[in-house]
Amino acid sequence: MVQDIVIPEVGESVREAVLAEWFVKPGERVTKGTVLFVLETDKVTLEVPAEADGIVEILVPAGQTVSVGAVVGRIQTERAAEDLAEEPRIKPFAAVLPPEVAFAAGQDSARPVEPPAEVAGEAAMQQPEKPPMPQEKADRYPSAGRLAAQLGVDLARVKGTGPQGRITRGDVLLFWESQGHATADAPMGLSAVSTGSAPFEGLKMAPSSAPPAPEAPPAPIPSRGADAAPEETRKPMSPIRKRIAERLLHAKHSTAMLTTFNEVDMTRVMDFRRRFKDAFKEKYGVSLGFMSFFVRACVQALQEIPEVNAFIDGDEIVYHAHVHMGIAVGAERGLVVPVIRYADRLSFAEIERAIGDFVGKIRENRLKLSDLEGGTFTISNGGVYGSLLSTPILNPPQSAILGLHKIEDRPVALNGQVVIRPMMYVALSYDHRIIDGREAVTFLRRIKEGIEDPERLLVGI
Amino acid sequence: MADENRFDVVVIGSGPGGYVACVRAAQLGMRTACVEKHSRLGGVCLNVGCIPSKALLDSSEFYHMARERFPEHGIRLQGIELDLSAMMARKDKVVGELTENVRKLLERHKVTVFHGTGRLTAPNRVTVELSQEPGRSVVLEAGSVLLATGSEPVSVPGIPYDGRFIVSSTEALAFQEIPERLGIVGGGYIGLELGSVWHRLGSQVTVIEMLPRIAALLDAQISRALERVLRRQGFRFFLESRVLEASVENGEVQVRVQTKDGEQRLTFDRLLVAVGRRPLTRGLGLEALGVATHPKTGHILVDANYRSSVPGVYAIGDLIAGPMLAHKASAEAVACVERMAGLDSEVNYDAVPAIIYTWPEVAAVGKTEEELRDLNVPYCVGTYPFAGAGRARCMGETEGFVKVLSHASSGRLLGIHIIGPRASDIIAEGVLAMECGAKASDIGRIMHGHPTFAEALQEAARVAAACAIYGKD
Secondary structure, three states, X not given: OEEEEEOXXXXXXXXXXXXXXXXXXXXXXXXXXXEEEEEEOOOOEEEEEOXXXXXXXXXXXXXXXXXXXXXXXXXXXXXXXXXXXXXXXXXXXXXXXOHHHHXXXXXXXXXXXXXXXXXXXXXXXXXOOOOOOHHHOOXXXXXXXXXXXXXXXXXXXXXXXXXXXXXXXXXXXXXXXXXXXXXXXXXXXXXHHOOOOOOOHHHHHOOOOOOOOOOOOOOOOOOOOOXXXXXXXXXXXXXXXHHHHHHHXXXXXXXXXXXXXXXXXXXXXXXXXXXXXXXXXXXXXXXXXXXXXXXXXXXXXXXXXXXXXXXXXXXXXXXXXOOOEEEEEEEOOEEEOOEEOOHHHOOHHHHHHHXXXXXXXXXXXXXOHHHHOOOOEEEEXXXXXXXXXXXXXXXXXXXXXXXXXXXXXXXXXXXXXXXXXXXXXXXXXXXXXXXOHHHHHHHHHHHHHHHHOOHHHXXXX | OOHHHEEEEEEEOOOOOHHHHHHHHHHOOOOEEEEEOOXXXXXXXXXXXXXXXXXXXXXHHHHHHHHHHHHHHOOOXXXXXXXXXXXXXXXXXXXXXXXXXXXXXXXXXXXXEEEEEEEEEEOOEEXXXXXXXXXXXXXXXXXXXXXXXXXXXXXXXXXXXXXXXXXXXXXXXXXXXXXXXXXXXXXXXXXXHHXXXXXXXXXXXXXXXXXXXXXXXXXXXXXXXHHHHHHHHOOEEEOOOEEEEEEEEOOEEEEEEEEOOEEEEEEEOEEEEOOOEEEOOOOOOHHHHXXXXXXXXXXXXXXXXXXXXXXXXXXXXXXXXXXXXXXXXHHHHHHHHHHHOOOOOOOOHXXXXXXXXXXXXXXXXXXXXXXXXXXXXXXXXXXXXXXXXXXXXXXXXXXXXXXXXXXXXXXXXEEEXXXXXXXXXXXXXXXXXXXXXXXXXXXXXXXXXXXXXXXXXXXXXXXXXXXXXXXXX
């Protein structure tokens, strides 16, 4: 198809301009963005770029006075894409005006230029995939090496633009920015990335070209390898990390926390799950995990020992009629504890589905504050990271938290015989101000019984 | 060997690389010698390069202004005359003073100067054939040898230099009379600057360039703007054209040129060949010692400490890769000598200014728009015309614009390109800003005196900052 090349608006009061020069020849193949010709008025000079890829036809020669909107040439675009139903013949003028025009129009404009969409920012900065020749190894200036170490940039992926293709600090920064580190609040430039140093430290590396004035012999530089990584780096705490830190410290300071342990033989619950997981999945569309067993066991134990589900509020104790079960989940940005509401009313399938929903929400960053509020008890599963035994920390104002751990085949004594059983340690951290040792130990034992004999959960004993 | 010929560092060459290296080495307590084959110190830059060309550019611009520009300011002069020999004498005086200053500077720092041709005869030995005493040589023992011999003009096959009609830049700085028709082979900065000198003094200047645009390393938008300005001033350009043959007949230079549209015959009174420069390594004894050079460009290959492939032998400036600029050589000289002394010194190649002293001037630092496009870096462009700067209006110099390139996400300055009045002075602010890792918005926010030319840079930076997608503030 054919696109007209039109004289754009140059400014509000300007109706005519001189087409000073064509930068392309008739029949020349151009790509979108190629400067086609230059317009001159008494005020401004304006370069007009091609709007599409194609072959240029020139209708008005250079040197003529042209008016705004005049067609001065055409671009024969290559094989018009399948449907070009009603593509506008040419884009609105303002969108294509280079900035100097805006001045004439009495306002500034700017044009952001993005790299071609198909080139991912990261890939763009990489060198071609080929085994590097010995001489092509990433050669860098010392400061570029230091900066790369500070920023954690792999120099093998940075393209060098210095003399002999050597990598400069600027090359490292460009690569770093291409990795998405270039937000508005990212530290600015060199001074900011060389942490813990004076703002203008970067400057001292650039010698002045004039002979420096005589000076006392400089102090010797500490003999550290030129490319050594910095001893330490500093980063601001993310808001979520700050909140976590506050809450955990508060828990330590404002409760009388201690932990009791037990261990659970997982044989029967694993067997139970093996037998029913296919049918369960078929019926409910979610997998049957161990978590629903533990939630049910907790609900039962919490109903038997209501102090574990209660809070201290001043001089009073607040007992909760229902169980709102917090499940600690490690997310990329930090730990979050979404709450399963009315866990005491939910079936195994409903519990599994609720957990699955939270995982999806966390992954998609859709978790709402209301999802995190109102828990009365928490389960934390360190076992997913391989923890054998740990003491979980309270999630105030809650009074207790159950810690699960990894399942491990261990020799145990059973009926006078040493047998191998899949075992899990469990830990209950509790606020001793409200829960006595007897209750805590009993609570944990009830969990143990419920998991070791899952039928108990069915009949509530 | 006599102790007086034993040095910590021997520098071969006394240009902006060599003499700065000598001074810095002496300041750091090294026993330093400088070897210079010419009688005057300062190298190409001071003697037949930057300095004399700028002296003539300033003189010729005054002449041009007196004739063409004064009337618009309401100043009428009559009987303006050109005294070329006085102009040349002034230029020589400027050069003389500056080279003398270099001599005094080296003397003050107790640098021993040997006038003669230095040659490496061992990694730590330089043999100098003394200029004033032919046949006699001295052998210098050196802890380190620093090569700083610079570059020389490239010659073109089919265009034989004769030093009178077909000349290099050296002779074009000292024409005895104004050539009526001056041909220039090469549209780089040397050709354009010397072309400007002689054009202002009255020559009809024709530039023949192989590439599709002049000053090809510039940002393309700046390069096209410069070409238009120069054409309007009266320059003739043959782009994408190649000189096939040049010969001198009856005091005229006959040139056969292959242009885009076929062959042309051109006649000039003088032909300046300025197609580029190459490292001057001849006679240094590099091959015998095994100092590695680039097979195509002839540059000496060095590591980040400016060490060549032979231990104890260093090289800087035009001899090694990178732009052939006096200030780059000086910066490398300081960094090289300081690194020899164990200091942590470095040249920032991301912020090397480059200037072309045409009028309007052209100055640049950092990456061009084309380079950023090739690197697939998302960037913002902000331009602002000098016509919008009050100071430029007052001076009557409204041609040109400032172009600021910044990173689209971080807003960090990536390149600054200026064509316009006093671009050579404005660029210093851009270099400092880039060295400090500033954002476009930083230049936009700092106070600029009013009315100044630098306000155009501030406005362009504001435009670029307004476009930054995330870095807006």
